[in-house]
Amino acid sequence: MRKINKLNDAIGGIDEKFVEEYIECAPRKRIPWKTIAVSAACFAVILSAVYLPFALRKVPDKGDKSSTEVPFYTGMAGLEASSEVIIDSLGREVLHTKNAGLPDGTLVGQNSALDWCTTSYCYMTHDTPSLLAIKGIKVSSDSYSYKSVGEDGAEYVRICYVSGIRISDMLKENNTSGYDEGDIIYVFDYLTGQVNEDGEMTYFFYKESCIPPEEEAVYLLSTNEKKSYIPAWAKESGLIAENVWDTTGVTSVENFEVIWQEVLDNWKHFEENY
Amino acid sequence: MENELLKKLNGRDESALGDIQKNYGKMIYALSLRILGSREDAEECANDVLLEIWNTVPPKQPERISAYACMLARRTAIDKLRANTAGKRGGVEYILATAELENELCICDTAAEDIDSYEISELINEFLGSLSSRDRYIFIARYYAFEDISEIAVKLGMAKNAVNIRLSRMRKRLRCLFAERNIYI
Incomplete structure (x- = not known):
């Protein structure tokens, strides 16, 4: 028997009490699509194209760049990436990069358009944060990267991104987000990498398909009052403004049009017959 | 509700199947779909699970029908995927x-x-x-x-x-x- 089959069967044989616990913990409340929770009042602020949603506190001196330098090899198309070391509100050194791209060697997740679409349907049927589905093009990308040592002694690099997306089309039926076509919405995402003894990045994980920044893409964005999608180390920095949304999913326009219809058909069939 | 369901199954009351479908049908179907990746196969699997519950309870007396249904759905879907000779990879x-x-x-x-x-x-x-x-x-x-x-x-x-x-x-x-x-x- 294939080894993985044996492992899968073994997981299938776990104690029933664990399965019961999993079922009991699953959210039960269902909210119809048209009554999804509206965004909080602070998202009514419309940002101008040139206003960046973070506060920069410049370092008086250059600082020790070797302690924060992280290689970036893929910038935004046609624009040069530029970096500087700044200090965040906790006094930590941060490498701030404008026109930032993904680091070389980033593991790009498999095309998860179908999963994304299925997930977005789940957003419609769960008690969820606010949801926004848009088409847009990235117009800015700023990253903030930290090095830290984990509990296991390994060195990690954490990079958070705040990107500006100019909205070309709103895909949500009832748009009460305060954003409209032509606006720029700022979206948040982050990566984690592990630095090996040679100082090289050994691991990155980026789930969504990698869309070239010059291409229009479909973004599934969400937000919630607690901003739970922003990890503590980024929140504490003081660099992330309140009005960023979470990049829950990104896919090409072409993928979206094909996959979304399939997902809707699947669920429509289920709703009608079950 | 679980006790009532078990009672109906033990009493061979066929309305138990409707109750199971109503309360757990979505869970069974969704899990089957995630494994099999095909709507038709998932529907067939969900039906098989209902039939297996009917055929095995009694004598089995699961503590919770929901957990039993979930376990059956997983096992049935994976078995179906492995038995599938058309080269389907699954969800x-x-x-x-x-x-x-x-x-x-x-x-x-x-x-x-x-x-x-x-x-x-x-x-x-x-x-x-x-x-x-x-x-x-x-x-x-x-x-x-x-x-x-x-x-x-x-x-x-x-x-x-x-x-x-x-x-x-x-x-x-x-x-x-x-x-x-x-x-x-």
């Missing part, structure tokens, strides 16, 4: 989750034919018992129920990368536990 999340486990845990070059699934289940039970309830939920949602990581993150109000990191750490811990017990898959 996306089933493939991804299985690959995550295989990459981390199935690392031994030699086959471990003398280790059966029951022994591995016992070890996994021990592992699950050592986890926090949140981590346990994440592990089971991903590797038992093949839920999408984004969906797990939404349910728990976590960032999706946080869920990824937790899963990665749990896989590593499980691998260490296997090694400690000289179990190699």
